[in-house]
Amino acid sequence: GAGVSQSPSNKVTEKGKDVELRCDPISGHTALYWYRQSLGQGLEFLIYFQGNSAPDKSGLPSDRFSAERTGGSVSTLTIQRTQQEDSAVYLCASSLTTGLVNEQYFGPGTRLTVT
Amino acid sequence: GDSVTQMEGPVTLSEEAFLTINCTYTATGYPSLFWYVQYPGEGLQLLLKATKADDKGSNKGFEATYRKETTSFHLEKGSVQVSDSAVYFCALRGDAGNNRKLIWGLGTSLAVNP
Numbered sequence: 001g002a003g004v005s006q007s008p009s010n011k012v013t014e015k016g017k018d019v020e021l022r023c024d025p026i027s028g029h030t031a032l033y034w035y036r037q038s039l040g041q042g043l044e045f046l047i048y049f050q051g052n053s054a055p056d057k058s059g060l061p062s063d064r065f066s067a068e069r070t071g072g073s074v075s076t077l078t079i080q081r082t083q084q085e086d087s088a089v090y091l092c093a094s095s096l097t098t099g100l101v102n103e104q105y106f107g108p109g110t111r112l113t114v115t
Numbered sequence: 116g117d118s119v120t121q122m123e124g125p126v127t128l129s130e131e132a133f134l135t136i137n138c139t140y141t142a143t144g145y146p147s148l149f150w151y152v153q154y155p156g157e158g159l160q161l162l163l164k165a166t167k168a169d170d171k172g173s174n175k176g177f178e179a180t181y182r183k184e185t186t187s188f189h190l191e192k193g194s195v196q197v198s199d200s201a202v203y204f205c206a207l208r209g210d211a212g213n214n215r216k217l218i219w220g221l222g223t224s225l226a227v228n229p
Contacts, residue, residue, distance in 0.1 A: 045216035106159040
């Protein structure tokens with residue numbers, strides 16, 4: 001079956017603009033995660049959803065970042081007033097549930113470049 | 116807080132050489148431990164995992180043993196191939212309460228030459 005998909009694959013935006021990044025999880029997966037992969041910083045957790053609710057938003061870097069999930073499926077990560085330090089690859093993952101043994105399956109990522 | 120430290124790369128080996136990539140962690144309780152791999156141009160894939168002390172995860176000839184006494188989860192392979200060239204990430208997932216996020220090492224780039 002289809003894996004996790006993300007769009008767009010690449011996004012170049014000007015500083016100060018808002019961007020929306022989309023994630024389509026694997027069908028039937030109730031848990032969805034957002035991570036960010038920055039050069040020299042490694043991967044960092046941003047937020048995760050169980051269904052449509054977000055029990056852990058602790059990784060969102062600032063109030064410019066928000067995310068929502070509707071219908072227990074698609075999720076959108078929104079970055080307002082983008083800054084150059086927001087440039088990174090944004091990764092989405094999904095898992096069947098949030099159970100500790102459930103594997104997280106990753107999408108290909110969205111490469112965001114803020115100029 | 117929880118953290119993962121893995122050896123810096125890049126690591127360059129000849130085909131059929133022995134591979135070790137060190138990973139140590141800091142965490143309370145009993146985390147689950149993972150190795151993910153990112154092949155060139157592809158997304159992250161789970162390579163192997165271990166969910167309790169002394170468990171050995173294995174896949175594609177790679178192995179790692181969860182050592183609680185040394186807080187380590189070193190990745191090993193007896194004979195690497197060119198196709199193993201990739202970036203390898205060690206990660207942990209804590210067992211406390213609402214914790215479902217993966218905590219990651221910085222990644223180790225491996226290049227295998229024919």
